[in-house]
Amino acid sequence: MSTEDKIISFLQENFVAQNGIGDDAAILPKEKNKFYVISKDLLVEDVHFRCNYCSPQNLAHKTLAVNLSDIAAMGAKAKYVFLGISLAKKNLNYGKAFLRHFVKTCKKNNIFLLGGDTTKSTDKIVLSVTIIGVVEKNNIKKRSGAHAGDIICVAGNLGSAHIGFTALENNFPGLSKYKNIFLRPHAKQQEGIFLGKQKSVTAMMDLSDGLSTDLTRLAIASKKSAIINIDNITISKNFAAACSNLNLDPQKTILSGGEDYSLLFTVQKNNYEKLAANFKRNFGYELQCIGKITEKRKTALLYKKNGVLFYPKLNSFAHFA
Amino acid sequence: MSTEDKIISFLQENFVAQNGIGDDAAILPKEKNKFYVISKDLLVEDVHFRCNYCSPQNLAHKTLAVNLSDIAAMGAKAKYVFLGISLAKKNLNYGKAFLRHFVKTCKKNNIFLLGGDTTKSTDKIVLSVTIIGVVEKNNIKKRSGAHAGDIICVAGNLGSAHIGFTALENNFPGLSKYKNIFLRPHAKQQEGIFLGKQKSVTAMMDLSDGLSTDLTRLAIASKKSAIINIDNITISKNFAAACSNLNLDPQKTILSGGEDYSLLFTVQKNNYEKLAANFKRNFGYELQCIGKITEKRKTALLYKKNGVLFYPKLNSFAHFA
Numbered sequence: 001m002s003t004e005d006k007i008i009s010f011l012q013e014n015f016v017a018q019n020g021i022g023d024d025a026a027i028l029p030k031e032k033n034k035f036y037v038i039s040k041d042l043l044v045e046d047v048h049f050r051c052n053y054c055s056p057q058n059l060a061h062k063t064l065a066v067n068l069s070d071i072a073a074m075g076a077k078a079k080y081v082f083l084g085i086s087l088a089k090k091n092l093n094y095g096k097a098f099l100r101h102f103v104k105t106c107k108k109n110n111i112f113l114l115g116g117d118t119t120k121s122t123d124k125i126v127l128s129v130t131i132i133g134v135v136e137k138n139n140i141k142k143r144s145g146a147h148a149g150d151i152i153c154v155a156g157n158l159g160s161a162h163i164g165f166t167a168l169e170n171n172f173p174g175l176s177k178y179k180n181i182f183l184r185p186h187a188k189q190q191e192g193i194f195l196g197k198q199k200s201v202t203a204m205m206d207l208s209d210g211l212s213t214d215l216t217r218l219a220i221a222s223k224k225s226a227i228i229n230i231d232n233i234t235i236s237k238n239f240a241a242a243c244s245n246l247n248l249d250p251q252k253t254i255l256s257g258g259e260d261y262s263l264l265f266t267v268q269k270n271n272y273e274k275l276a277a278n279f280k281r282n283f284g285y286e287l288q289c290i291g292k293i294t295e296k297r298k299t300a301l302l303y304k305k306n307g308v309l310f311y312p313k314l315n316s317f318a319h320f321a
Numbered sequence: 322m323s324t325e326d327k328i329i330s331f332l333q334e335n336f337v338a339q340n341g342i343g344d345d346a347a348i349l350p351k352e353k354n355k356f357y358v359i360s361k362d363l364l365v366e367d368v369h370f371r372c373n374y375c376s377p378q379n380l381a382h383k384t385l386a387v388n389l390s391d392i393a394a395m396g397a398k399a400k401y402v403f404l405g406i407s408l409a410k411k412n413l414n415y416g417k418a419f420l421r422h423f424v425k426t427c428k429k430n431n432i433f434l435l436g437g438d439t440t441k442s443t444d445k446i447v448l449s450v451t452i453i454g455v456v457e458k459n460n461i462k463k464r465s466g467a468h469a470g471d472i473i474c475v476a477g478n479l480g481s482a483h484i485g486f487t488a489l490e491n492n493f494p495g496l497s498k499y500k501n502i503f504l505r506p507h508a509k510q511q512e513g514i515f516l517g518k519q520k521s522v523t524a525m526m527d528l529s530d531g532l533s534t535d536l537t538r539l540a541i542a543s544k545k546s547a548i549i550n551i552d553n554i555t556i557s558k559n560f561a562a563a564c565s566n567l568n569l570d571p572q573k574t575i576l577s578g579g580e581d582y583s584l585l586f587t588v589q590k591n592n593y594e595k596l597a598a599n600f601k602r603n604f605g606y607e608l609q610c611i612g613k614i615t616e617k618r619k620t621a622l623l624y625k626k627n628g629v630l631f632y633p634k635l636n637s638f639a640h641f642a
Contacts, residue, residue: 026435028401028453031352042405042438042449080349084363084449114347117363121445128363128405128449132349 025074030134037133037140039070045091045124053168056094058183059127060101064109066208067131068187069261073206074142075196076135078189080114081106084128086121095125109189139196141204141265146222150202150266150293155191155279157181158211158288159239159250162257166246175242185261191283192263200271207264210256211290212301212312214264219293219300222266228255228291230305255312266293346395351455358454358461360391366412366445374489377415379504380448381422385430387529388452389508390582394527395463396517397456399510401435402427405449407442416446430510460517462525462586467543471523471587471614476512476600478502479532479609480560480571483578487567496563506582512604513584521592528585531577532611533622533633535585540614540621543587549576549612551626576633587614 025039043049043066049059064081071078083102087095106113111131164182167175188206195201203222207214212228219226235250243250267275269292276287291304303312346360364370364387370380385402392399404423408416427434432452485503488496509527516522524543528535533549540547556571564571588596590613597608612625624633 026401026403028357028435029352031350036349036357038403038435038451038453040403040405040436040438040449040451042407042440042447044407044440044442044447046443047407047441080347082347082359082361082451084361086363086365086368086447114349114359115361117361119363119365120368121365122367123445124443126363126365126407126447126449128361128447130359130361130403130451132359 025070025076025133027074027140033137035076035135035137035140037071037074037076037135038130039067040130041067041070041128043127043129045126050168051091051094051125054183056097057101060098060105061184063102063127063129064105064111065185065187066261067129068109068111068189069185069192069206069208071131071133072187072189072192073204073263074133074135075139075192075204076133077193078109078111078131078133080112080132082114082130083116084119084126085116086119086126088121088123088125091121091125098125135196139193141196141201143203143205143218143221144223146203146218146224146226146266146293147268148224148293148295149269151269151272151289152215152226152228152291152293153265153267153272153276154207154211154262154288154290155188155195155265155283156186156207156262157260158207158233158262159253159255159257159260161185161259161261162210162253163239163242163246163248165257165259166248167242170246172246175245178242182259185259187261188263191279194279194282195263195265198267198271198275200268200275202266202268204263204265207260207262208258210258211264212255213258216301218264218266222293223296224293225295225297225300225302226291226293227302227304227309230303232288232290346391346397346454348395348461354458356456356458356461358392358395358397358456359451360388361451362388362391362449364448364450366447371489372412372415372446375504377418378422381419381426382505384423384448384450385426385432386506386508387582388450389430389432389510390506390513390527390529392452392454393508393510393513394525394584395454395456396460396513396525397454398514399430399432399452399454401433401453403435403451404437405440405447406437407440407447409442409444409446412442412446419446456517460514462517462522464524464526464539464542465544467524467539467545467547467587467614468589469545469614469616470590472590472593472610473536473547473549473612473614474586474588474593474597475528475532475583475609475611476509476516476586476604477507477528477583478581479528479554479583480575480578480581482506482580482582483531483574484560484563484567484569486578486580487569488563491567493567496566499563503580506580508582509584512600515600515603516584516586519588519592519596521589521596523587523589525584525586528581528583529579531579532585533576534579537622539585539587543614544617545614546616546618546621546623547612547614548623548625548630551624553609553611
């Protein structure tokens with residue numbers, strides 16, 4: 001268990017039966033049938049981003065996107081944001097440019113900046129975002145709703161952001177497609193709202209810490225186990241070549257690369273075909289079907305390869321480890 | 322104008338007519354006549370607190386208290402909190418002790434921890450709190466409601482926290498009463514709710530950056546000017562002696578010392594006597610009447626001494642400047 005998971009489980013034990021702790025966002029009643037979903041994120045320079053290769057524009061985009069993604073993962077529409085920023089003198093200009101672009105990015109996404117806090121920092125830039133979305137009660141998707149037999153799906157990239165991240169960290173030239181996926185992730189806002197409306201979708205979360213780690217969390221929250229069918233995962237030539245350039249194992253990159261901000265969700269088996277076709281028609285790209293949910297087993301996550309089940313050793317994506 | 326005020330005014334210009342930016346908390350509709358008020362704070366090690374003289378217990382108390390204070394300043398009752406924490410390996414034990422005490426402090430205050438975010442830090446501890454309160458529409462107090470003729474009041478200490486802060490920073494022995502006020506501020510939760518219910522209270526905020534700085538903000542938000550009557554400010558013997566020990570000017574300490582987390586508010590003149598008596602009966606201590614609101618003048622803040630008005634030079638409290 002990572003330190004983060006340990007702390008979250010300590011908090012869960014102390015605040016029983018809460019909406020929120022451990023989910024992508026907390027849930028509070030609005031009026032009638034509507035709810036607010038609220039999520040909070042902390043981004044620390046040289047832990048979550050580096051100023052030397054992440055421009056203020058890109059950081060503004062990414063800061064909002066990772067939060068929009070949390071709201072999308074609940075099936076909700078993001079509406080309001082709060083920004084806390086801590087700046088030292090040496091990064092004041094970078095910080096001001098970031099703020100200008102953050103305001104612009106909020107406006108472009110119809111998100112209202114409701115408030116925040118600006119403070120000095122001794123050294124590193126720290127960003128803290130609280131985002132609020134609105135959703136109808138019946139459309140809320142939690143991590144905890146998966147049932148045995150459900151199909152596990154992903155909408156969006158797997159591992160591409162990790163290729164971009166590795167290339168940027170190692171100052172590797174080219175691979176700009178992957179660098180861009182890491183620097184300017186696309187929050188699946190419309191997909192999240194669409195999937196929120198599907199009754200056949202039983203659980204959902206976004207992928208920030210890597211497929212294996214996040215799927216383990218979904219399985220634990222649902223009190224089930226998840227099997228990833230490795231044979232279902234397709235590795236494109238382009239992806240394999242990029243991995244080879246960076247000495248990355250393609251399969252491992254797909255299974256544990258973080259920061260893709262794709263949506264991970266489970267669907268009732270009988271409704272999967274229809275949903276997948278519907279999704280393709282709406283968004284122009286295919287869902288990836290990566291495995292299925294089973295009753296609880298010895299571990300929350302299993303892999304299946306050539307028809308054989310085994311228990312993986314997990315390495316969580318840990319930013320700049 | 323401080324960098325913080327400049328950034329806030331930049332944000333205000335870009336998000337017109339918002340509840341929130343510049344106030345203690347933002348306001349969002351709940352159901353019927355009720356509203357959520359939401360506030361966000363960032364606390365950075367060695368900017369807002371130092372681990373060498375602030376125990377994890379005290380930090381947990383203070384982190385919650387400064388946020389409870391923001392909610393009280395809106396006339397609201399605090400209900401929910403989100404905590405973001407960024408920890409480096411070297412301060413993991415301090416951080417874990419902080420978390421234990423933070424959970425305890427939330428429970429003691431009937432505040433539910435709804436979620437949060439834990440991340441690594443490269444060096445300093447960073448805490449980010451989002452707090453949510455609930456209030457009836459008619460009881461919401463903003464900074465912007467003051468009218469010419471209103472009396473300016475303070476509930477709580479003025480300058481005492483700054484004495485404690487200065488003593489701690491200079492490793493000065495004794496003065497534990499003042500050190501305690503700085504380390505374990507008392508959020509005026511009950512006072513805030515009481516004042517929220519008083520129709521005669523026209524504007525309210527909490528005092529975090531010092532009386533002069535914060536009153537200037539209230540006056541600007543209300544499009545008025547504020548006059549502090551210096552002759553009204555009483556300096557106790559004990560206070561003067563503590564200041565003398567630390568080479569602090571008592572009057573300046575009262576006018577610009579930060580982190581008191583007292584409530585600053587304005588009251589309709591005709592209702593002041595009744596409110597003050599009522600307040601004394603409820604809370605066992607006197608309100609301080611420190612001046613009055615006037616129509617807008619050349620500057621937002623004026624001082625009056627021996628009947629003569631003058632424009633002060635302001636030095637905002639700037640934590641560990």
